[in-house]
Structures are given as structure tokens and as C-alpha cells.
Amino acid sequence: MAINLEKGQRINLAKSDGAKLQNICVGINWGAIQKKGMFGFGSTTEAVDLDGSCALFSEDKRLEEVVYFGNLKSKNNSVRHSGDDLTGDIGGDDGLDNEVITVELSNLPATTTYVAFVLNSFRGQDFASIPFASIRIYEGTPKRVNEVFAKYDIANSANFAGHVSMVLGVFYKKNGEWKFNALGEPTRDRKLEETVRTVAANFL
Template sequence: MAVSLQKGQKISLSKEAGGNLTKVKLGLGWDVAGAEPSKQGGFLGKLFGGGGGGKSIDLDASCIMFDANKQVIDTVWFRQLQSNDGSVLHTGDNRTGDGDGDDEVINVDLSAIPAQVTSLVFTVNSFTGQTFDSVANAFCRLVNADNNQEVARYNLSAQGGHTAMIMAKVYRHNNEWKMHAIGEAAKGRTFHDLLPAVTPHA
């Protein structure tokens, strides 16, 4: 059973997975407010609420890699789908929110992350500038890529007048990887706009 995270909660990934985790998938999902409830199918189910009278919202997931001094080492987002070292890979942008399966998923090879990288912060932002009043049922979840078992899920109430969410952080602590559920509202169309709000969480 995956652990259901509350805002601010921190967990050990290896402890929750029952062994050493090397490759994980971080899936970020949401529905369009007012759309039909999504049916969970495929790996991440229906991440967006398709079929809601033509409503859609273009949300983008990003991963920002920090060092111990909270300096940005690298970023992965829809204009750079892979980190320079190859350890983080974005599966690509879904612009309409329709369709089942792996819409906004970021693959992370924890064993390949450079030693100077101490944390990875995952964000979601509205590139089109729509506010999260249009968003319902936002979540992020971490999956063991080796067996597709869900390790942790963080469901959060994301609705409001903001245009971005700082979702979660995966970070090193005492030579093990942990996950921190953040769930903070922010404003910005891309991760660049979010950096002043994200950096304190790194």
C-alpha cells in the first residue's frame, strides 16, 4: 500500500518501498474543474478531466535540481526534457489534458543523480496563465519504476487564484532519498518565474 502524504510530511523512499529504490517515476496529475470525474486507467489513469465540455488547461510539470547551497544545477521541463547528466527525463508535454496514460511524468534515476545534487523540487505551472480555479483533484505520486508499484501519493486541494504549485521535493538525507510533500501555491508561467518561491524549499 502506498503511503498517503499530508502537507509537510516527509518519508523515506526506501523504507516505504521495502528496499532500495533506484529508478522512480514522479507523476503529476489534475482534473479540469467541472469535468466528469476521471476514471483511473493505465499507469497514471486519466490525469486530466477530459470531456468537460471542451474545457482544458495546459499545466506543465518541471523538475529543478539544487545543490546544498540552494543553487540551481539543472532543470527539466517541456523545453528541456532531459537533464544534462541524463538522470532525469520528462516524458513530454500534454497540452490539452485529454487522454489516458503517462501524460506528465518525470522519470528519475536516483542512482545516476550527480553527487552535488541534494534535492529535486517538482512544480506544476499554468503556461497559458489560467488560474488553478480551473483545476481540481491535483496530486503527485511516486512510483517504483522497476515494478510500477506506487510508493507514495500526495493529494492536495489546489484550487485558487494562483497559476502554479510547488508540489513536492525528493532529497538526500543521511545517504538516503526522502520525499517531502510541499503543496505551496505560487505564481508563474514557467519554472523561471517560480524560482524565488521554490528556492527556500530546496
């Protein structure tokens, strides 16, 4: 059964049968903005470009690398990005993730201790205006969901109004085991580089 994550909640990466999870996906789903025309006639569709990114840090909080739309895989291929979605779902939620970042925890570099996920609104549309934006963490591949074990809703909270960047959460290694800290923290950053610096300074 999936866990609905709350801000600040920490979870062990265990499947329902108790086995430790090694291969995970972080999927982000959102919709284009539908706007009514003047005097209520017709409507227009405004594309939304959300960018999910993954930053790897060492135990001493040194940035090792960032996987994002401009760098779709880590050096050893343990982290992979599905590619940039420039519009969001048009015509309603199709139930599929628009961007997926895949992480093979067992193949991460031995020096990697933190794996942080952030979300940025490339065109500067604040999160409160973007339909059904959400994150889910599951076992499987971008095309096959075996088991969803965590969900996080980022669209239905007033806390995100006026923000265009946020920290979704951080995977961290403790005593040789991986755990997840659900953050859901909006930041005042405008760009990915700024958000990554904010993660290092405040959330590791």
C-alpha cells in the same frame, strides 16, 4: 500500500519490502475543463496545459539545471521528461498520467542534493478549476507502474484557488540517503523561472 501525502510530511524512500528506492517516477494527471453552453445547452471543452518540471540544486542551493517541456532530459540523462501535454484528459479521467518525470537517484550528479518538482498552469487557469489534478510517486517507468508509494491530491483543496503555480515537493539527500518532503505549496508565481527561484529561496 501507497501513502496519501499531507502538506509538510517527510517520507523515506523505501518500498513495502523495506528496500530503498532508486528509480522513481513523478506522474501528473489532470483533465480538460468542461463548460456548459449558454442557457445549459451543449458544452465546450477548454484545454488545460499543466507543466510539470524538475529543478536540481547543489548542497549550497545553487541551481544546476531544470528539466521541463523545453529541456526533456538532464545532461547525464538521469532525469527525463515524457513531453508536454497541451490539453489534459478530454472526456474524463483515463487513469493515466499526462506527464511523467523519471528520476534515477543513483545516477544523479554527485553534487546534486535537492531535486524539486513544481507545477505551473501555462494558460493561467487556476488549480481550483482543473479536474482531478494529482501527483503520484512510484517505482517503475512511464509505461509500467511497479508500486505506487505516495499520492498527493492537488485538485480538492480550497488553498489552491486563484493560484497557477505550486511546489509539489522536494527530494533531498541526507546522510547519503534520499528522502522526500511533500510540500503542496501554492505560490504567487506566474512562470516556471519565478517558481524555481521561489523554491531556492523558501523550500530547500
